[in-house]
Amino acid sequence: DSGVTQTPKHLITATGQRVTLRCSPRSGDLSVYWYQQSLDQGLQFLIQYYNGEERAKGNILERFSAQQFPDLHSELNLSSLELGDSALYFCASSVGSYQPQHFGDGTRLSIL
Amino acid sequence: DAKTTQPNSMESNEEEPVHLPCNHSTISGTDYIHWYRQLPSQGPEYVIHGLTSNVNNRMASLAIAEDRKSSTLILHRATLRDAAVYYCILSSDSGNTPLVFGKGTRLSVIA
Numbered sequence: 001d002s003g004v005t006q007t008p009k010h011l012i013t014a015t016g017q018r019v020t021l022r023c024s025p026r027s028g029d030l031s032v033y034w035y036q037q038s039l040d041q042g043l044q045f046l047i048q049y050y051n052g053e054e055r056a057k058g059n060i061l062e063r064f065s066a067q068q069f070p071d072l073h074s075e076l077n078l079s080s081l082e083l084g085d086s087a088l089y090f091c092a093s094s095v096g097s098y099q100p101q102h103f104g105d106g107t108r109l110s111i112l
Numbered sequence: 113d114a115k116t117t118q119p120n121s122m123e124s125n126e127e128e129p130v131h132l133p134c135n136h137s138t139i140s141g142t143d144y145i146h147w148y149r150q151l152p153s154q155g156p157e158y159v160i161h162g163l164t165s166n167v168n169n170r171m172a173s174l175a176i177a178e179d180r181k182s183s184t185l186i187l188h189r190a191t192l193r194d195a196a197v198y199y200c201i202l203s204s205d206s207g208n209t210p211l212v213f214g215k216g217t218r219l220s221v222i223a
Contacts, residue, residue, distance in 0.1 A: 045210035095207065106155050
């Protein structure tokens, strides 16, 4: 158990819809990362937050947004969903410099 | 981040040692070498990391070449539970920067 909790584990929805994925980092971890894993693109970094502030952006689409709340949990919002958004979405957290990232078990998003 | 090169797949017998290679010829002086693995239906899991010296922990050992252009992850006795995709990643500070995953090495363990 990594200590990182992601909900829901599975999400099935239709094209054009909007969903919210939730991540609770390990206790004390200030950094939260979101990654997307698809069959054709592999694991790709989307966005990072540190103590409530956006710190780095990767290949995140404009239809996607995220935030980190004062209690440090984070949400990834995906809107106007397309078939190609079907993927595993992982959240990771880290306590700080030179420390490993710890990953949750992901949310599997299926767009029908 | 500098690029790493790993074999697509490897196979090992159970209870035998496994040596997973990684080439990183363009590594910079501040890059740490990290290994993560991803078991089926799970998120990536940290295995080990090092800078210059060889490192050991309860999961594995990391052998780093003297010129740092390559490294080897060593699993001393492979078990069926070690079947996973192993990723070798370079990062100057994995705690504060995103990880860049390549395709990794898919390790199969045969009973």
